Amino acid sequence: MDDFERSIPKKIGAWQASGKDQLYNRETLYDYMDGGAEVYLAFDFRQVWVRKYAGPGGGGLTLDIYDMGSPGEAFGIFSCDREDPGAGIGQGSEYGFGLLRFHQGRFFVTVMTADEDEASGKAVLDVGRAAVKALGSPGPGPDIVGFLPRESLRPDRTSYFHGNVNLNNRYFVASENILGLDRSTDCAFAEYETASDKPGYLLLVRYAGAERAIAARRSFLSSYAPEAGPEGLAQTENKKWVSAVVRDRYLIIVFESPSPDWARKLGSSVGLPAK
């Protein structure tokens, strides 16, 4: 990342780098963020390189390049917070309301302005296009995402993460960590089309061993669906269904299923690798 100071232009269009570039690591990230550091620390975040640019009209923007340790982790942090249309930058991107987010290789990048004018928005995209050239080749996403059933999947709504804080911000399940999620667990959360306008959801969690997966299912059912029978299936108050099954060291939970069969079919379609 030390190279970014030279490899990323200090002048992009009419915008000029201002101040000294900054670098923060896992220990110092709190100095840079209030309210956001834990999001990154829940992943394999290594360090973030920060540069500010000043515009001709007095506006400003901030370029953050996060070294997430691997392409999978970079995809993960990108995937947990998607709301906007793609911007065609890097391996995956989105832009809206002055915020550009994208990932490329092991890097996750944000370019953000608080200014609302059109010129600032264009500058955000220009800086992003300049930065991506310094980030090297694309890399593979997390393997667990590849286990998700493809049929009816909304691919741009799939998230990858490890911790409970990320799950709850993506889809609130419970105020306590009833699934026992931590840095050692890998989670894929996906949305699926249903016959109605409301999606169904699939949460796939990989634990270190089958015992942990079984214990997590027990904990989940006890807190979330105590009325579920041996199949781990229960109807919720909105007339949808929730199911939880364990296969090997994977816990598969289907939320908001329109029917028991839909939940069974989606759960059984998860393509886990052979032992």
Next chain:
Amino acid sequence: MTHPLTRRDFLKGTTAALLGASLGFGQNSPAVNKTRVILVRHRDVLDENSAINPDVLQEMLDEAVMKIFDESDPVKAFGKMVKPGETVGIKTNVWSYLPTPRELETAIKRRLLDAGIAEDRIGLDDHTVRTNPLFINATSLINARPLRTHYLSGMSGCIKNYIMFAESQPALHPDSCADLGSLFKLPIVKGKTRLNILCALTPQFHGRGPHHFSRRYVWSYKGLIIGQDPVAVDTIGLRLIMAKRREVLGKDQELPPVPKHIQLADTRHGIGVSDINAIELVKLGWNEDILV
């Protein structure tokens, strides 16, 4: 472990009760032994560019503080909180995306001066309160910050504003920052907070992006939520955030995950009241789109 709050509690409609935010309270309920919280709003405190009118803001602060103390004069009302000769710290918040407005800091300071506090004995600080002599020696504190959601604690309000008094901030992060209420028992703070001001001029009701801030989730509410009890003030702030989220994001995203620290500040740490039925919410001023 007590029953955790789950998504299904939303579906059952029991989350409000679980959060101590039950419906059915109001200005008409008996006020005996209730903690008073003032919600004051003014249509003209912000212009179309969100610039603050300092005179209107001063008026809002004065009205609220007079109402808290049943006084007709703002200086006398402030005089019930602080006395000449005291050292007073204004704990502000400098978060760059949504700081405590300078105009609010000025309004507070003006009334402290009017109440007889010497200018050189008024501290204004955020990140360095632990080492600032004016805060180390303070006999009174005024707690002032904006209302917003927070990725870990669900909501940043008056309780969380004291995290800069902690020796270790990360130590307070586990379990959705459950024990933020303990901050009010630190020796540098304990028993000193005279007023809590939750600035809801432009609250943030949802967060995203690298710093959990997006201007699309900030709205011009033009209010201040003020009281002597930080837990009661934050309880009202949470109700407002939930109402706005329900309106914009939908019922199933009503609750920012997971603001348990507010209720625990009451039930575990005993520093204030989170039971909405024990709070007297007094609404002053502009009523349009009030939400709570």
